[in-house]
Amino acid sequence: MFLLTDDDLGKSILGCGDGPASFNAGLTKAGGSVISVDPIYRFSVDEIRSRVKDVCSDIVSEVSKTPDDFIWESIRDIDHLVQVRMDAMALFFADYEQGKMEGRYIDASLPELPFKDKAFDLALCSHYLFLYSSHLSLEQHIRSMNELCRVADEVRVYPLVTLESKRSEFIGPVVSELTDNGQDVSFHKAKYRFQKGAEEMLIAK
Numbered sequence: 001m002f003l004l005t006d007d008d009l010g011k012s013i014l015g016c017g018d019g020p021a022s023f024n025a026g027l028t029k030a031g032g033s034v035i036s037v038d039p040i041y042r043f044s045v046d047e048i049r050s051r052v053k054d055v056c057s058d059i060v061s062e063v064s065k066t067p068d069d070f071i072w073e074s075i076r077d078i079d080h081l082v083q084v085r086m087d088a089m090a091l092f093f094a095d096y097e098q099g100k101m102e103g104r105y106i107d108a109s110l111p112e113l114p115f116k117d118k119a120f121d122l123a124l125c126s127h128y129l130f131l132y133s134s135h136l137s138l139e140q141h142i143r144s145m146n147e148l149c150r151v152a153d154e155v156r157v158y159p160l161v162t163l164e165s166k167r168s169e170f171i172g173p174v175v176s177e178l179t180d181n182g183q184d185v186s187f188h189k190a191k192y193r194f195q196k197g198a199e200e201m202l203i204a205k
């Protein structure tokens, strides 16, 4: 989704809203430098595991209701989707306690992050901003993007569509705000394909 090159993977990376995903575990194992933040990291491994168990069937039932909203290619069907997500979560769970001790999983939330200005080369934020445009206000989007730009030289956000697969109406005003603040904003076609319409990634430098 973020078109990450080998060069990018050698940078100091912030994963914002990383949730129970495997990026941190995988990149750390490969020798990279990454810190993930998410409010769920206030919980223990057992608490997150039990929450995942509770919501898994709801997610499956939501996706089952609207299969035409998704592109069933690299993820073949719903069983495969569950398998892929569970495999990623297993890597996360195996790494979580050690990663917390090493300060790689930090309980923090946008729009305020506990890092110095330009602490990271690159900040990545997937499936949080813009996707939840009906839950987060424009002001929260603007404050969150400004905060990500404060803590990192470069920010990448994916996707730019809402849960209803419509381009978020906040993109225009957020881009204007970032541009006014001196950021260079560009749009790129992502390679990851699952939610229909979720083709673009935003980069702010």
Ligand SMILES: C[S@@+](CC[C@H](N)C(=O)[O-])C[C@H]1O[C@@H](n2cnc3c(N)ncnc32)[C@H](O)[C@@H]1O
Residues within 6 Å of the ligand: 016, 017, 018, 019, 020, 021, 037, 038, 039, 040, 108, 109, 110, 111, 125, 126, 127, 128
């Ligand atoms: C749909 S999940 C995406 C997880 C992961 N980035 C991915 O793409 O698979 C959204 C994540 O945003 C996190 N989140 C919610 N509020 C947040 C906030 N204020 N700041 C950062 N992350 C937040 C949630 O806890 C959740 O893990």
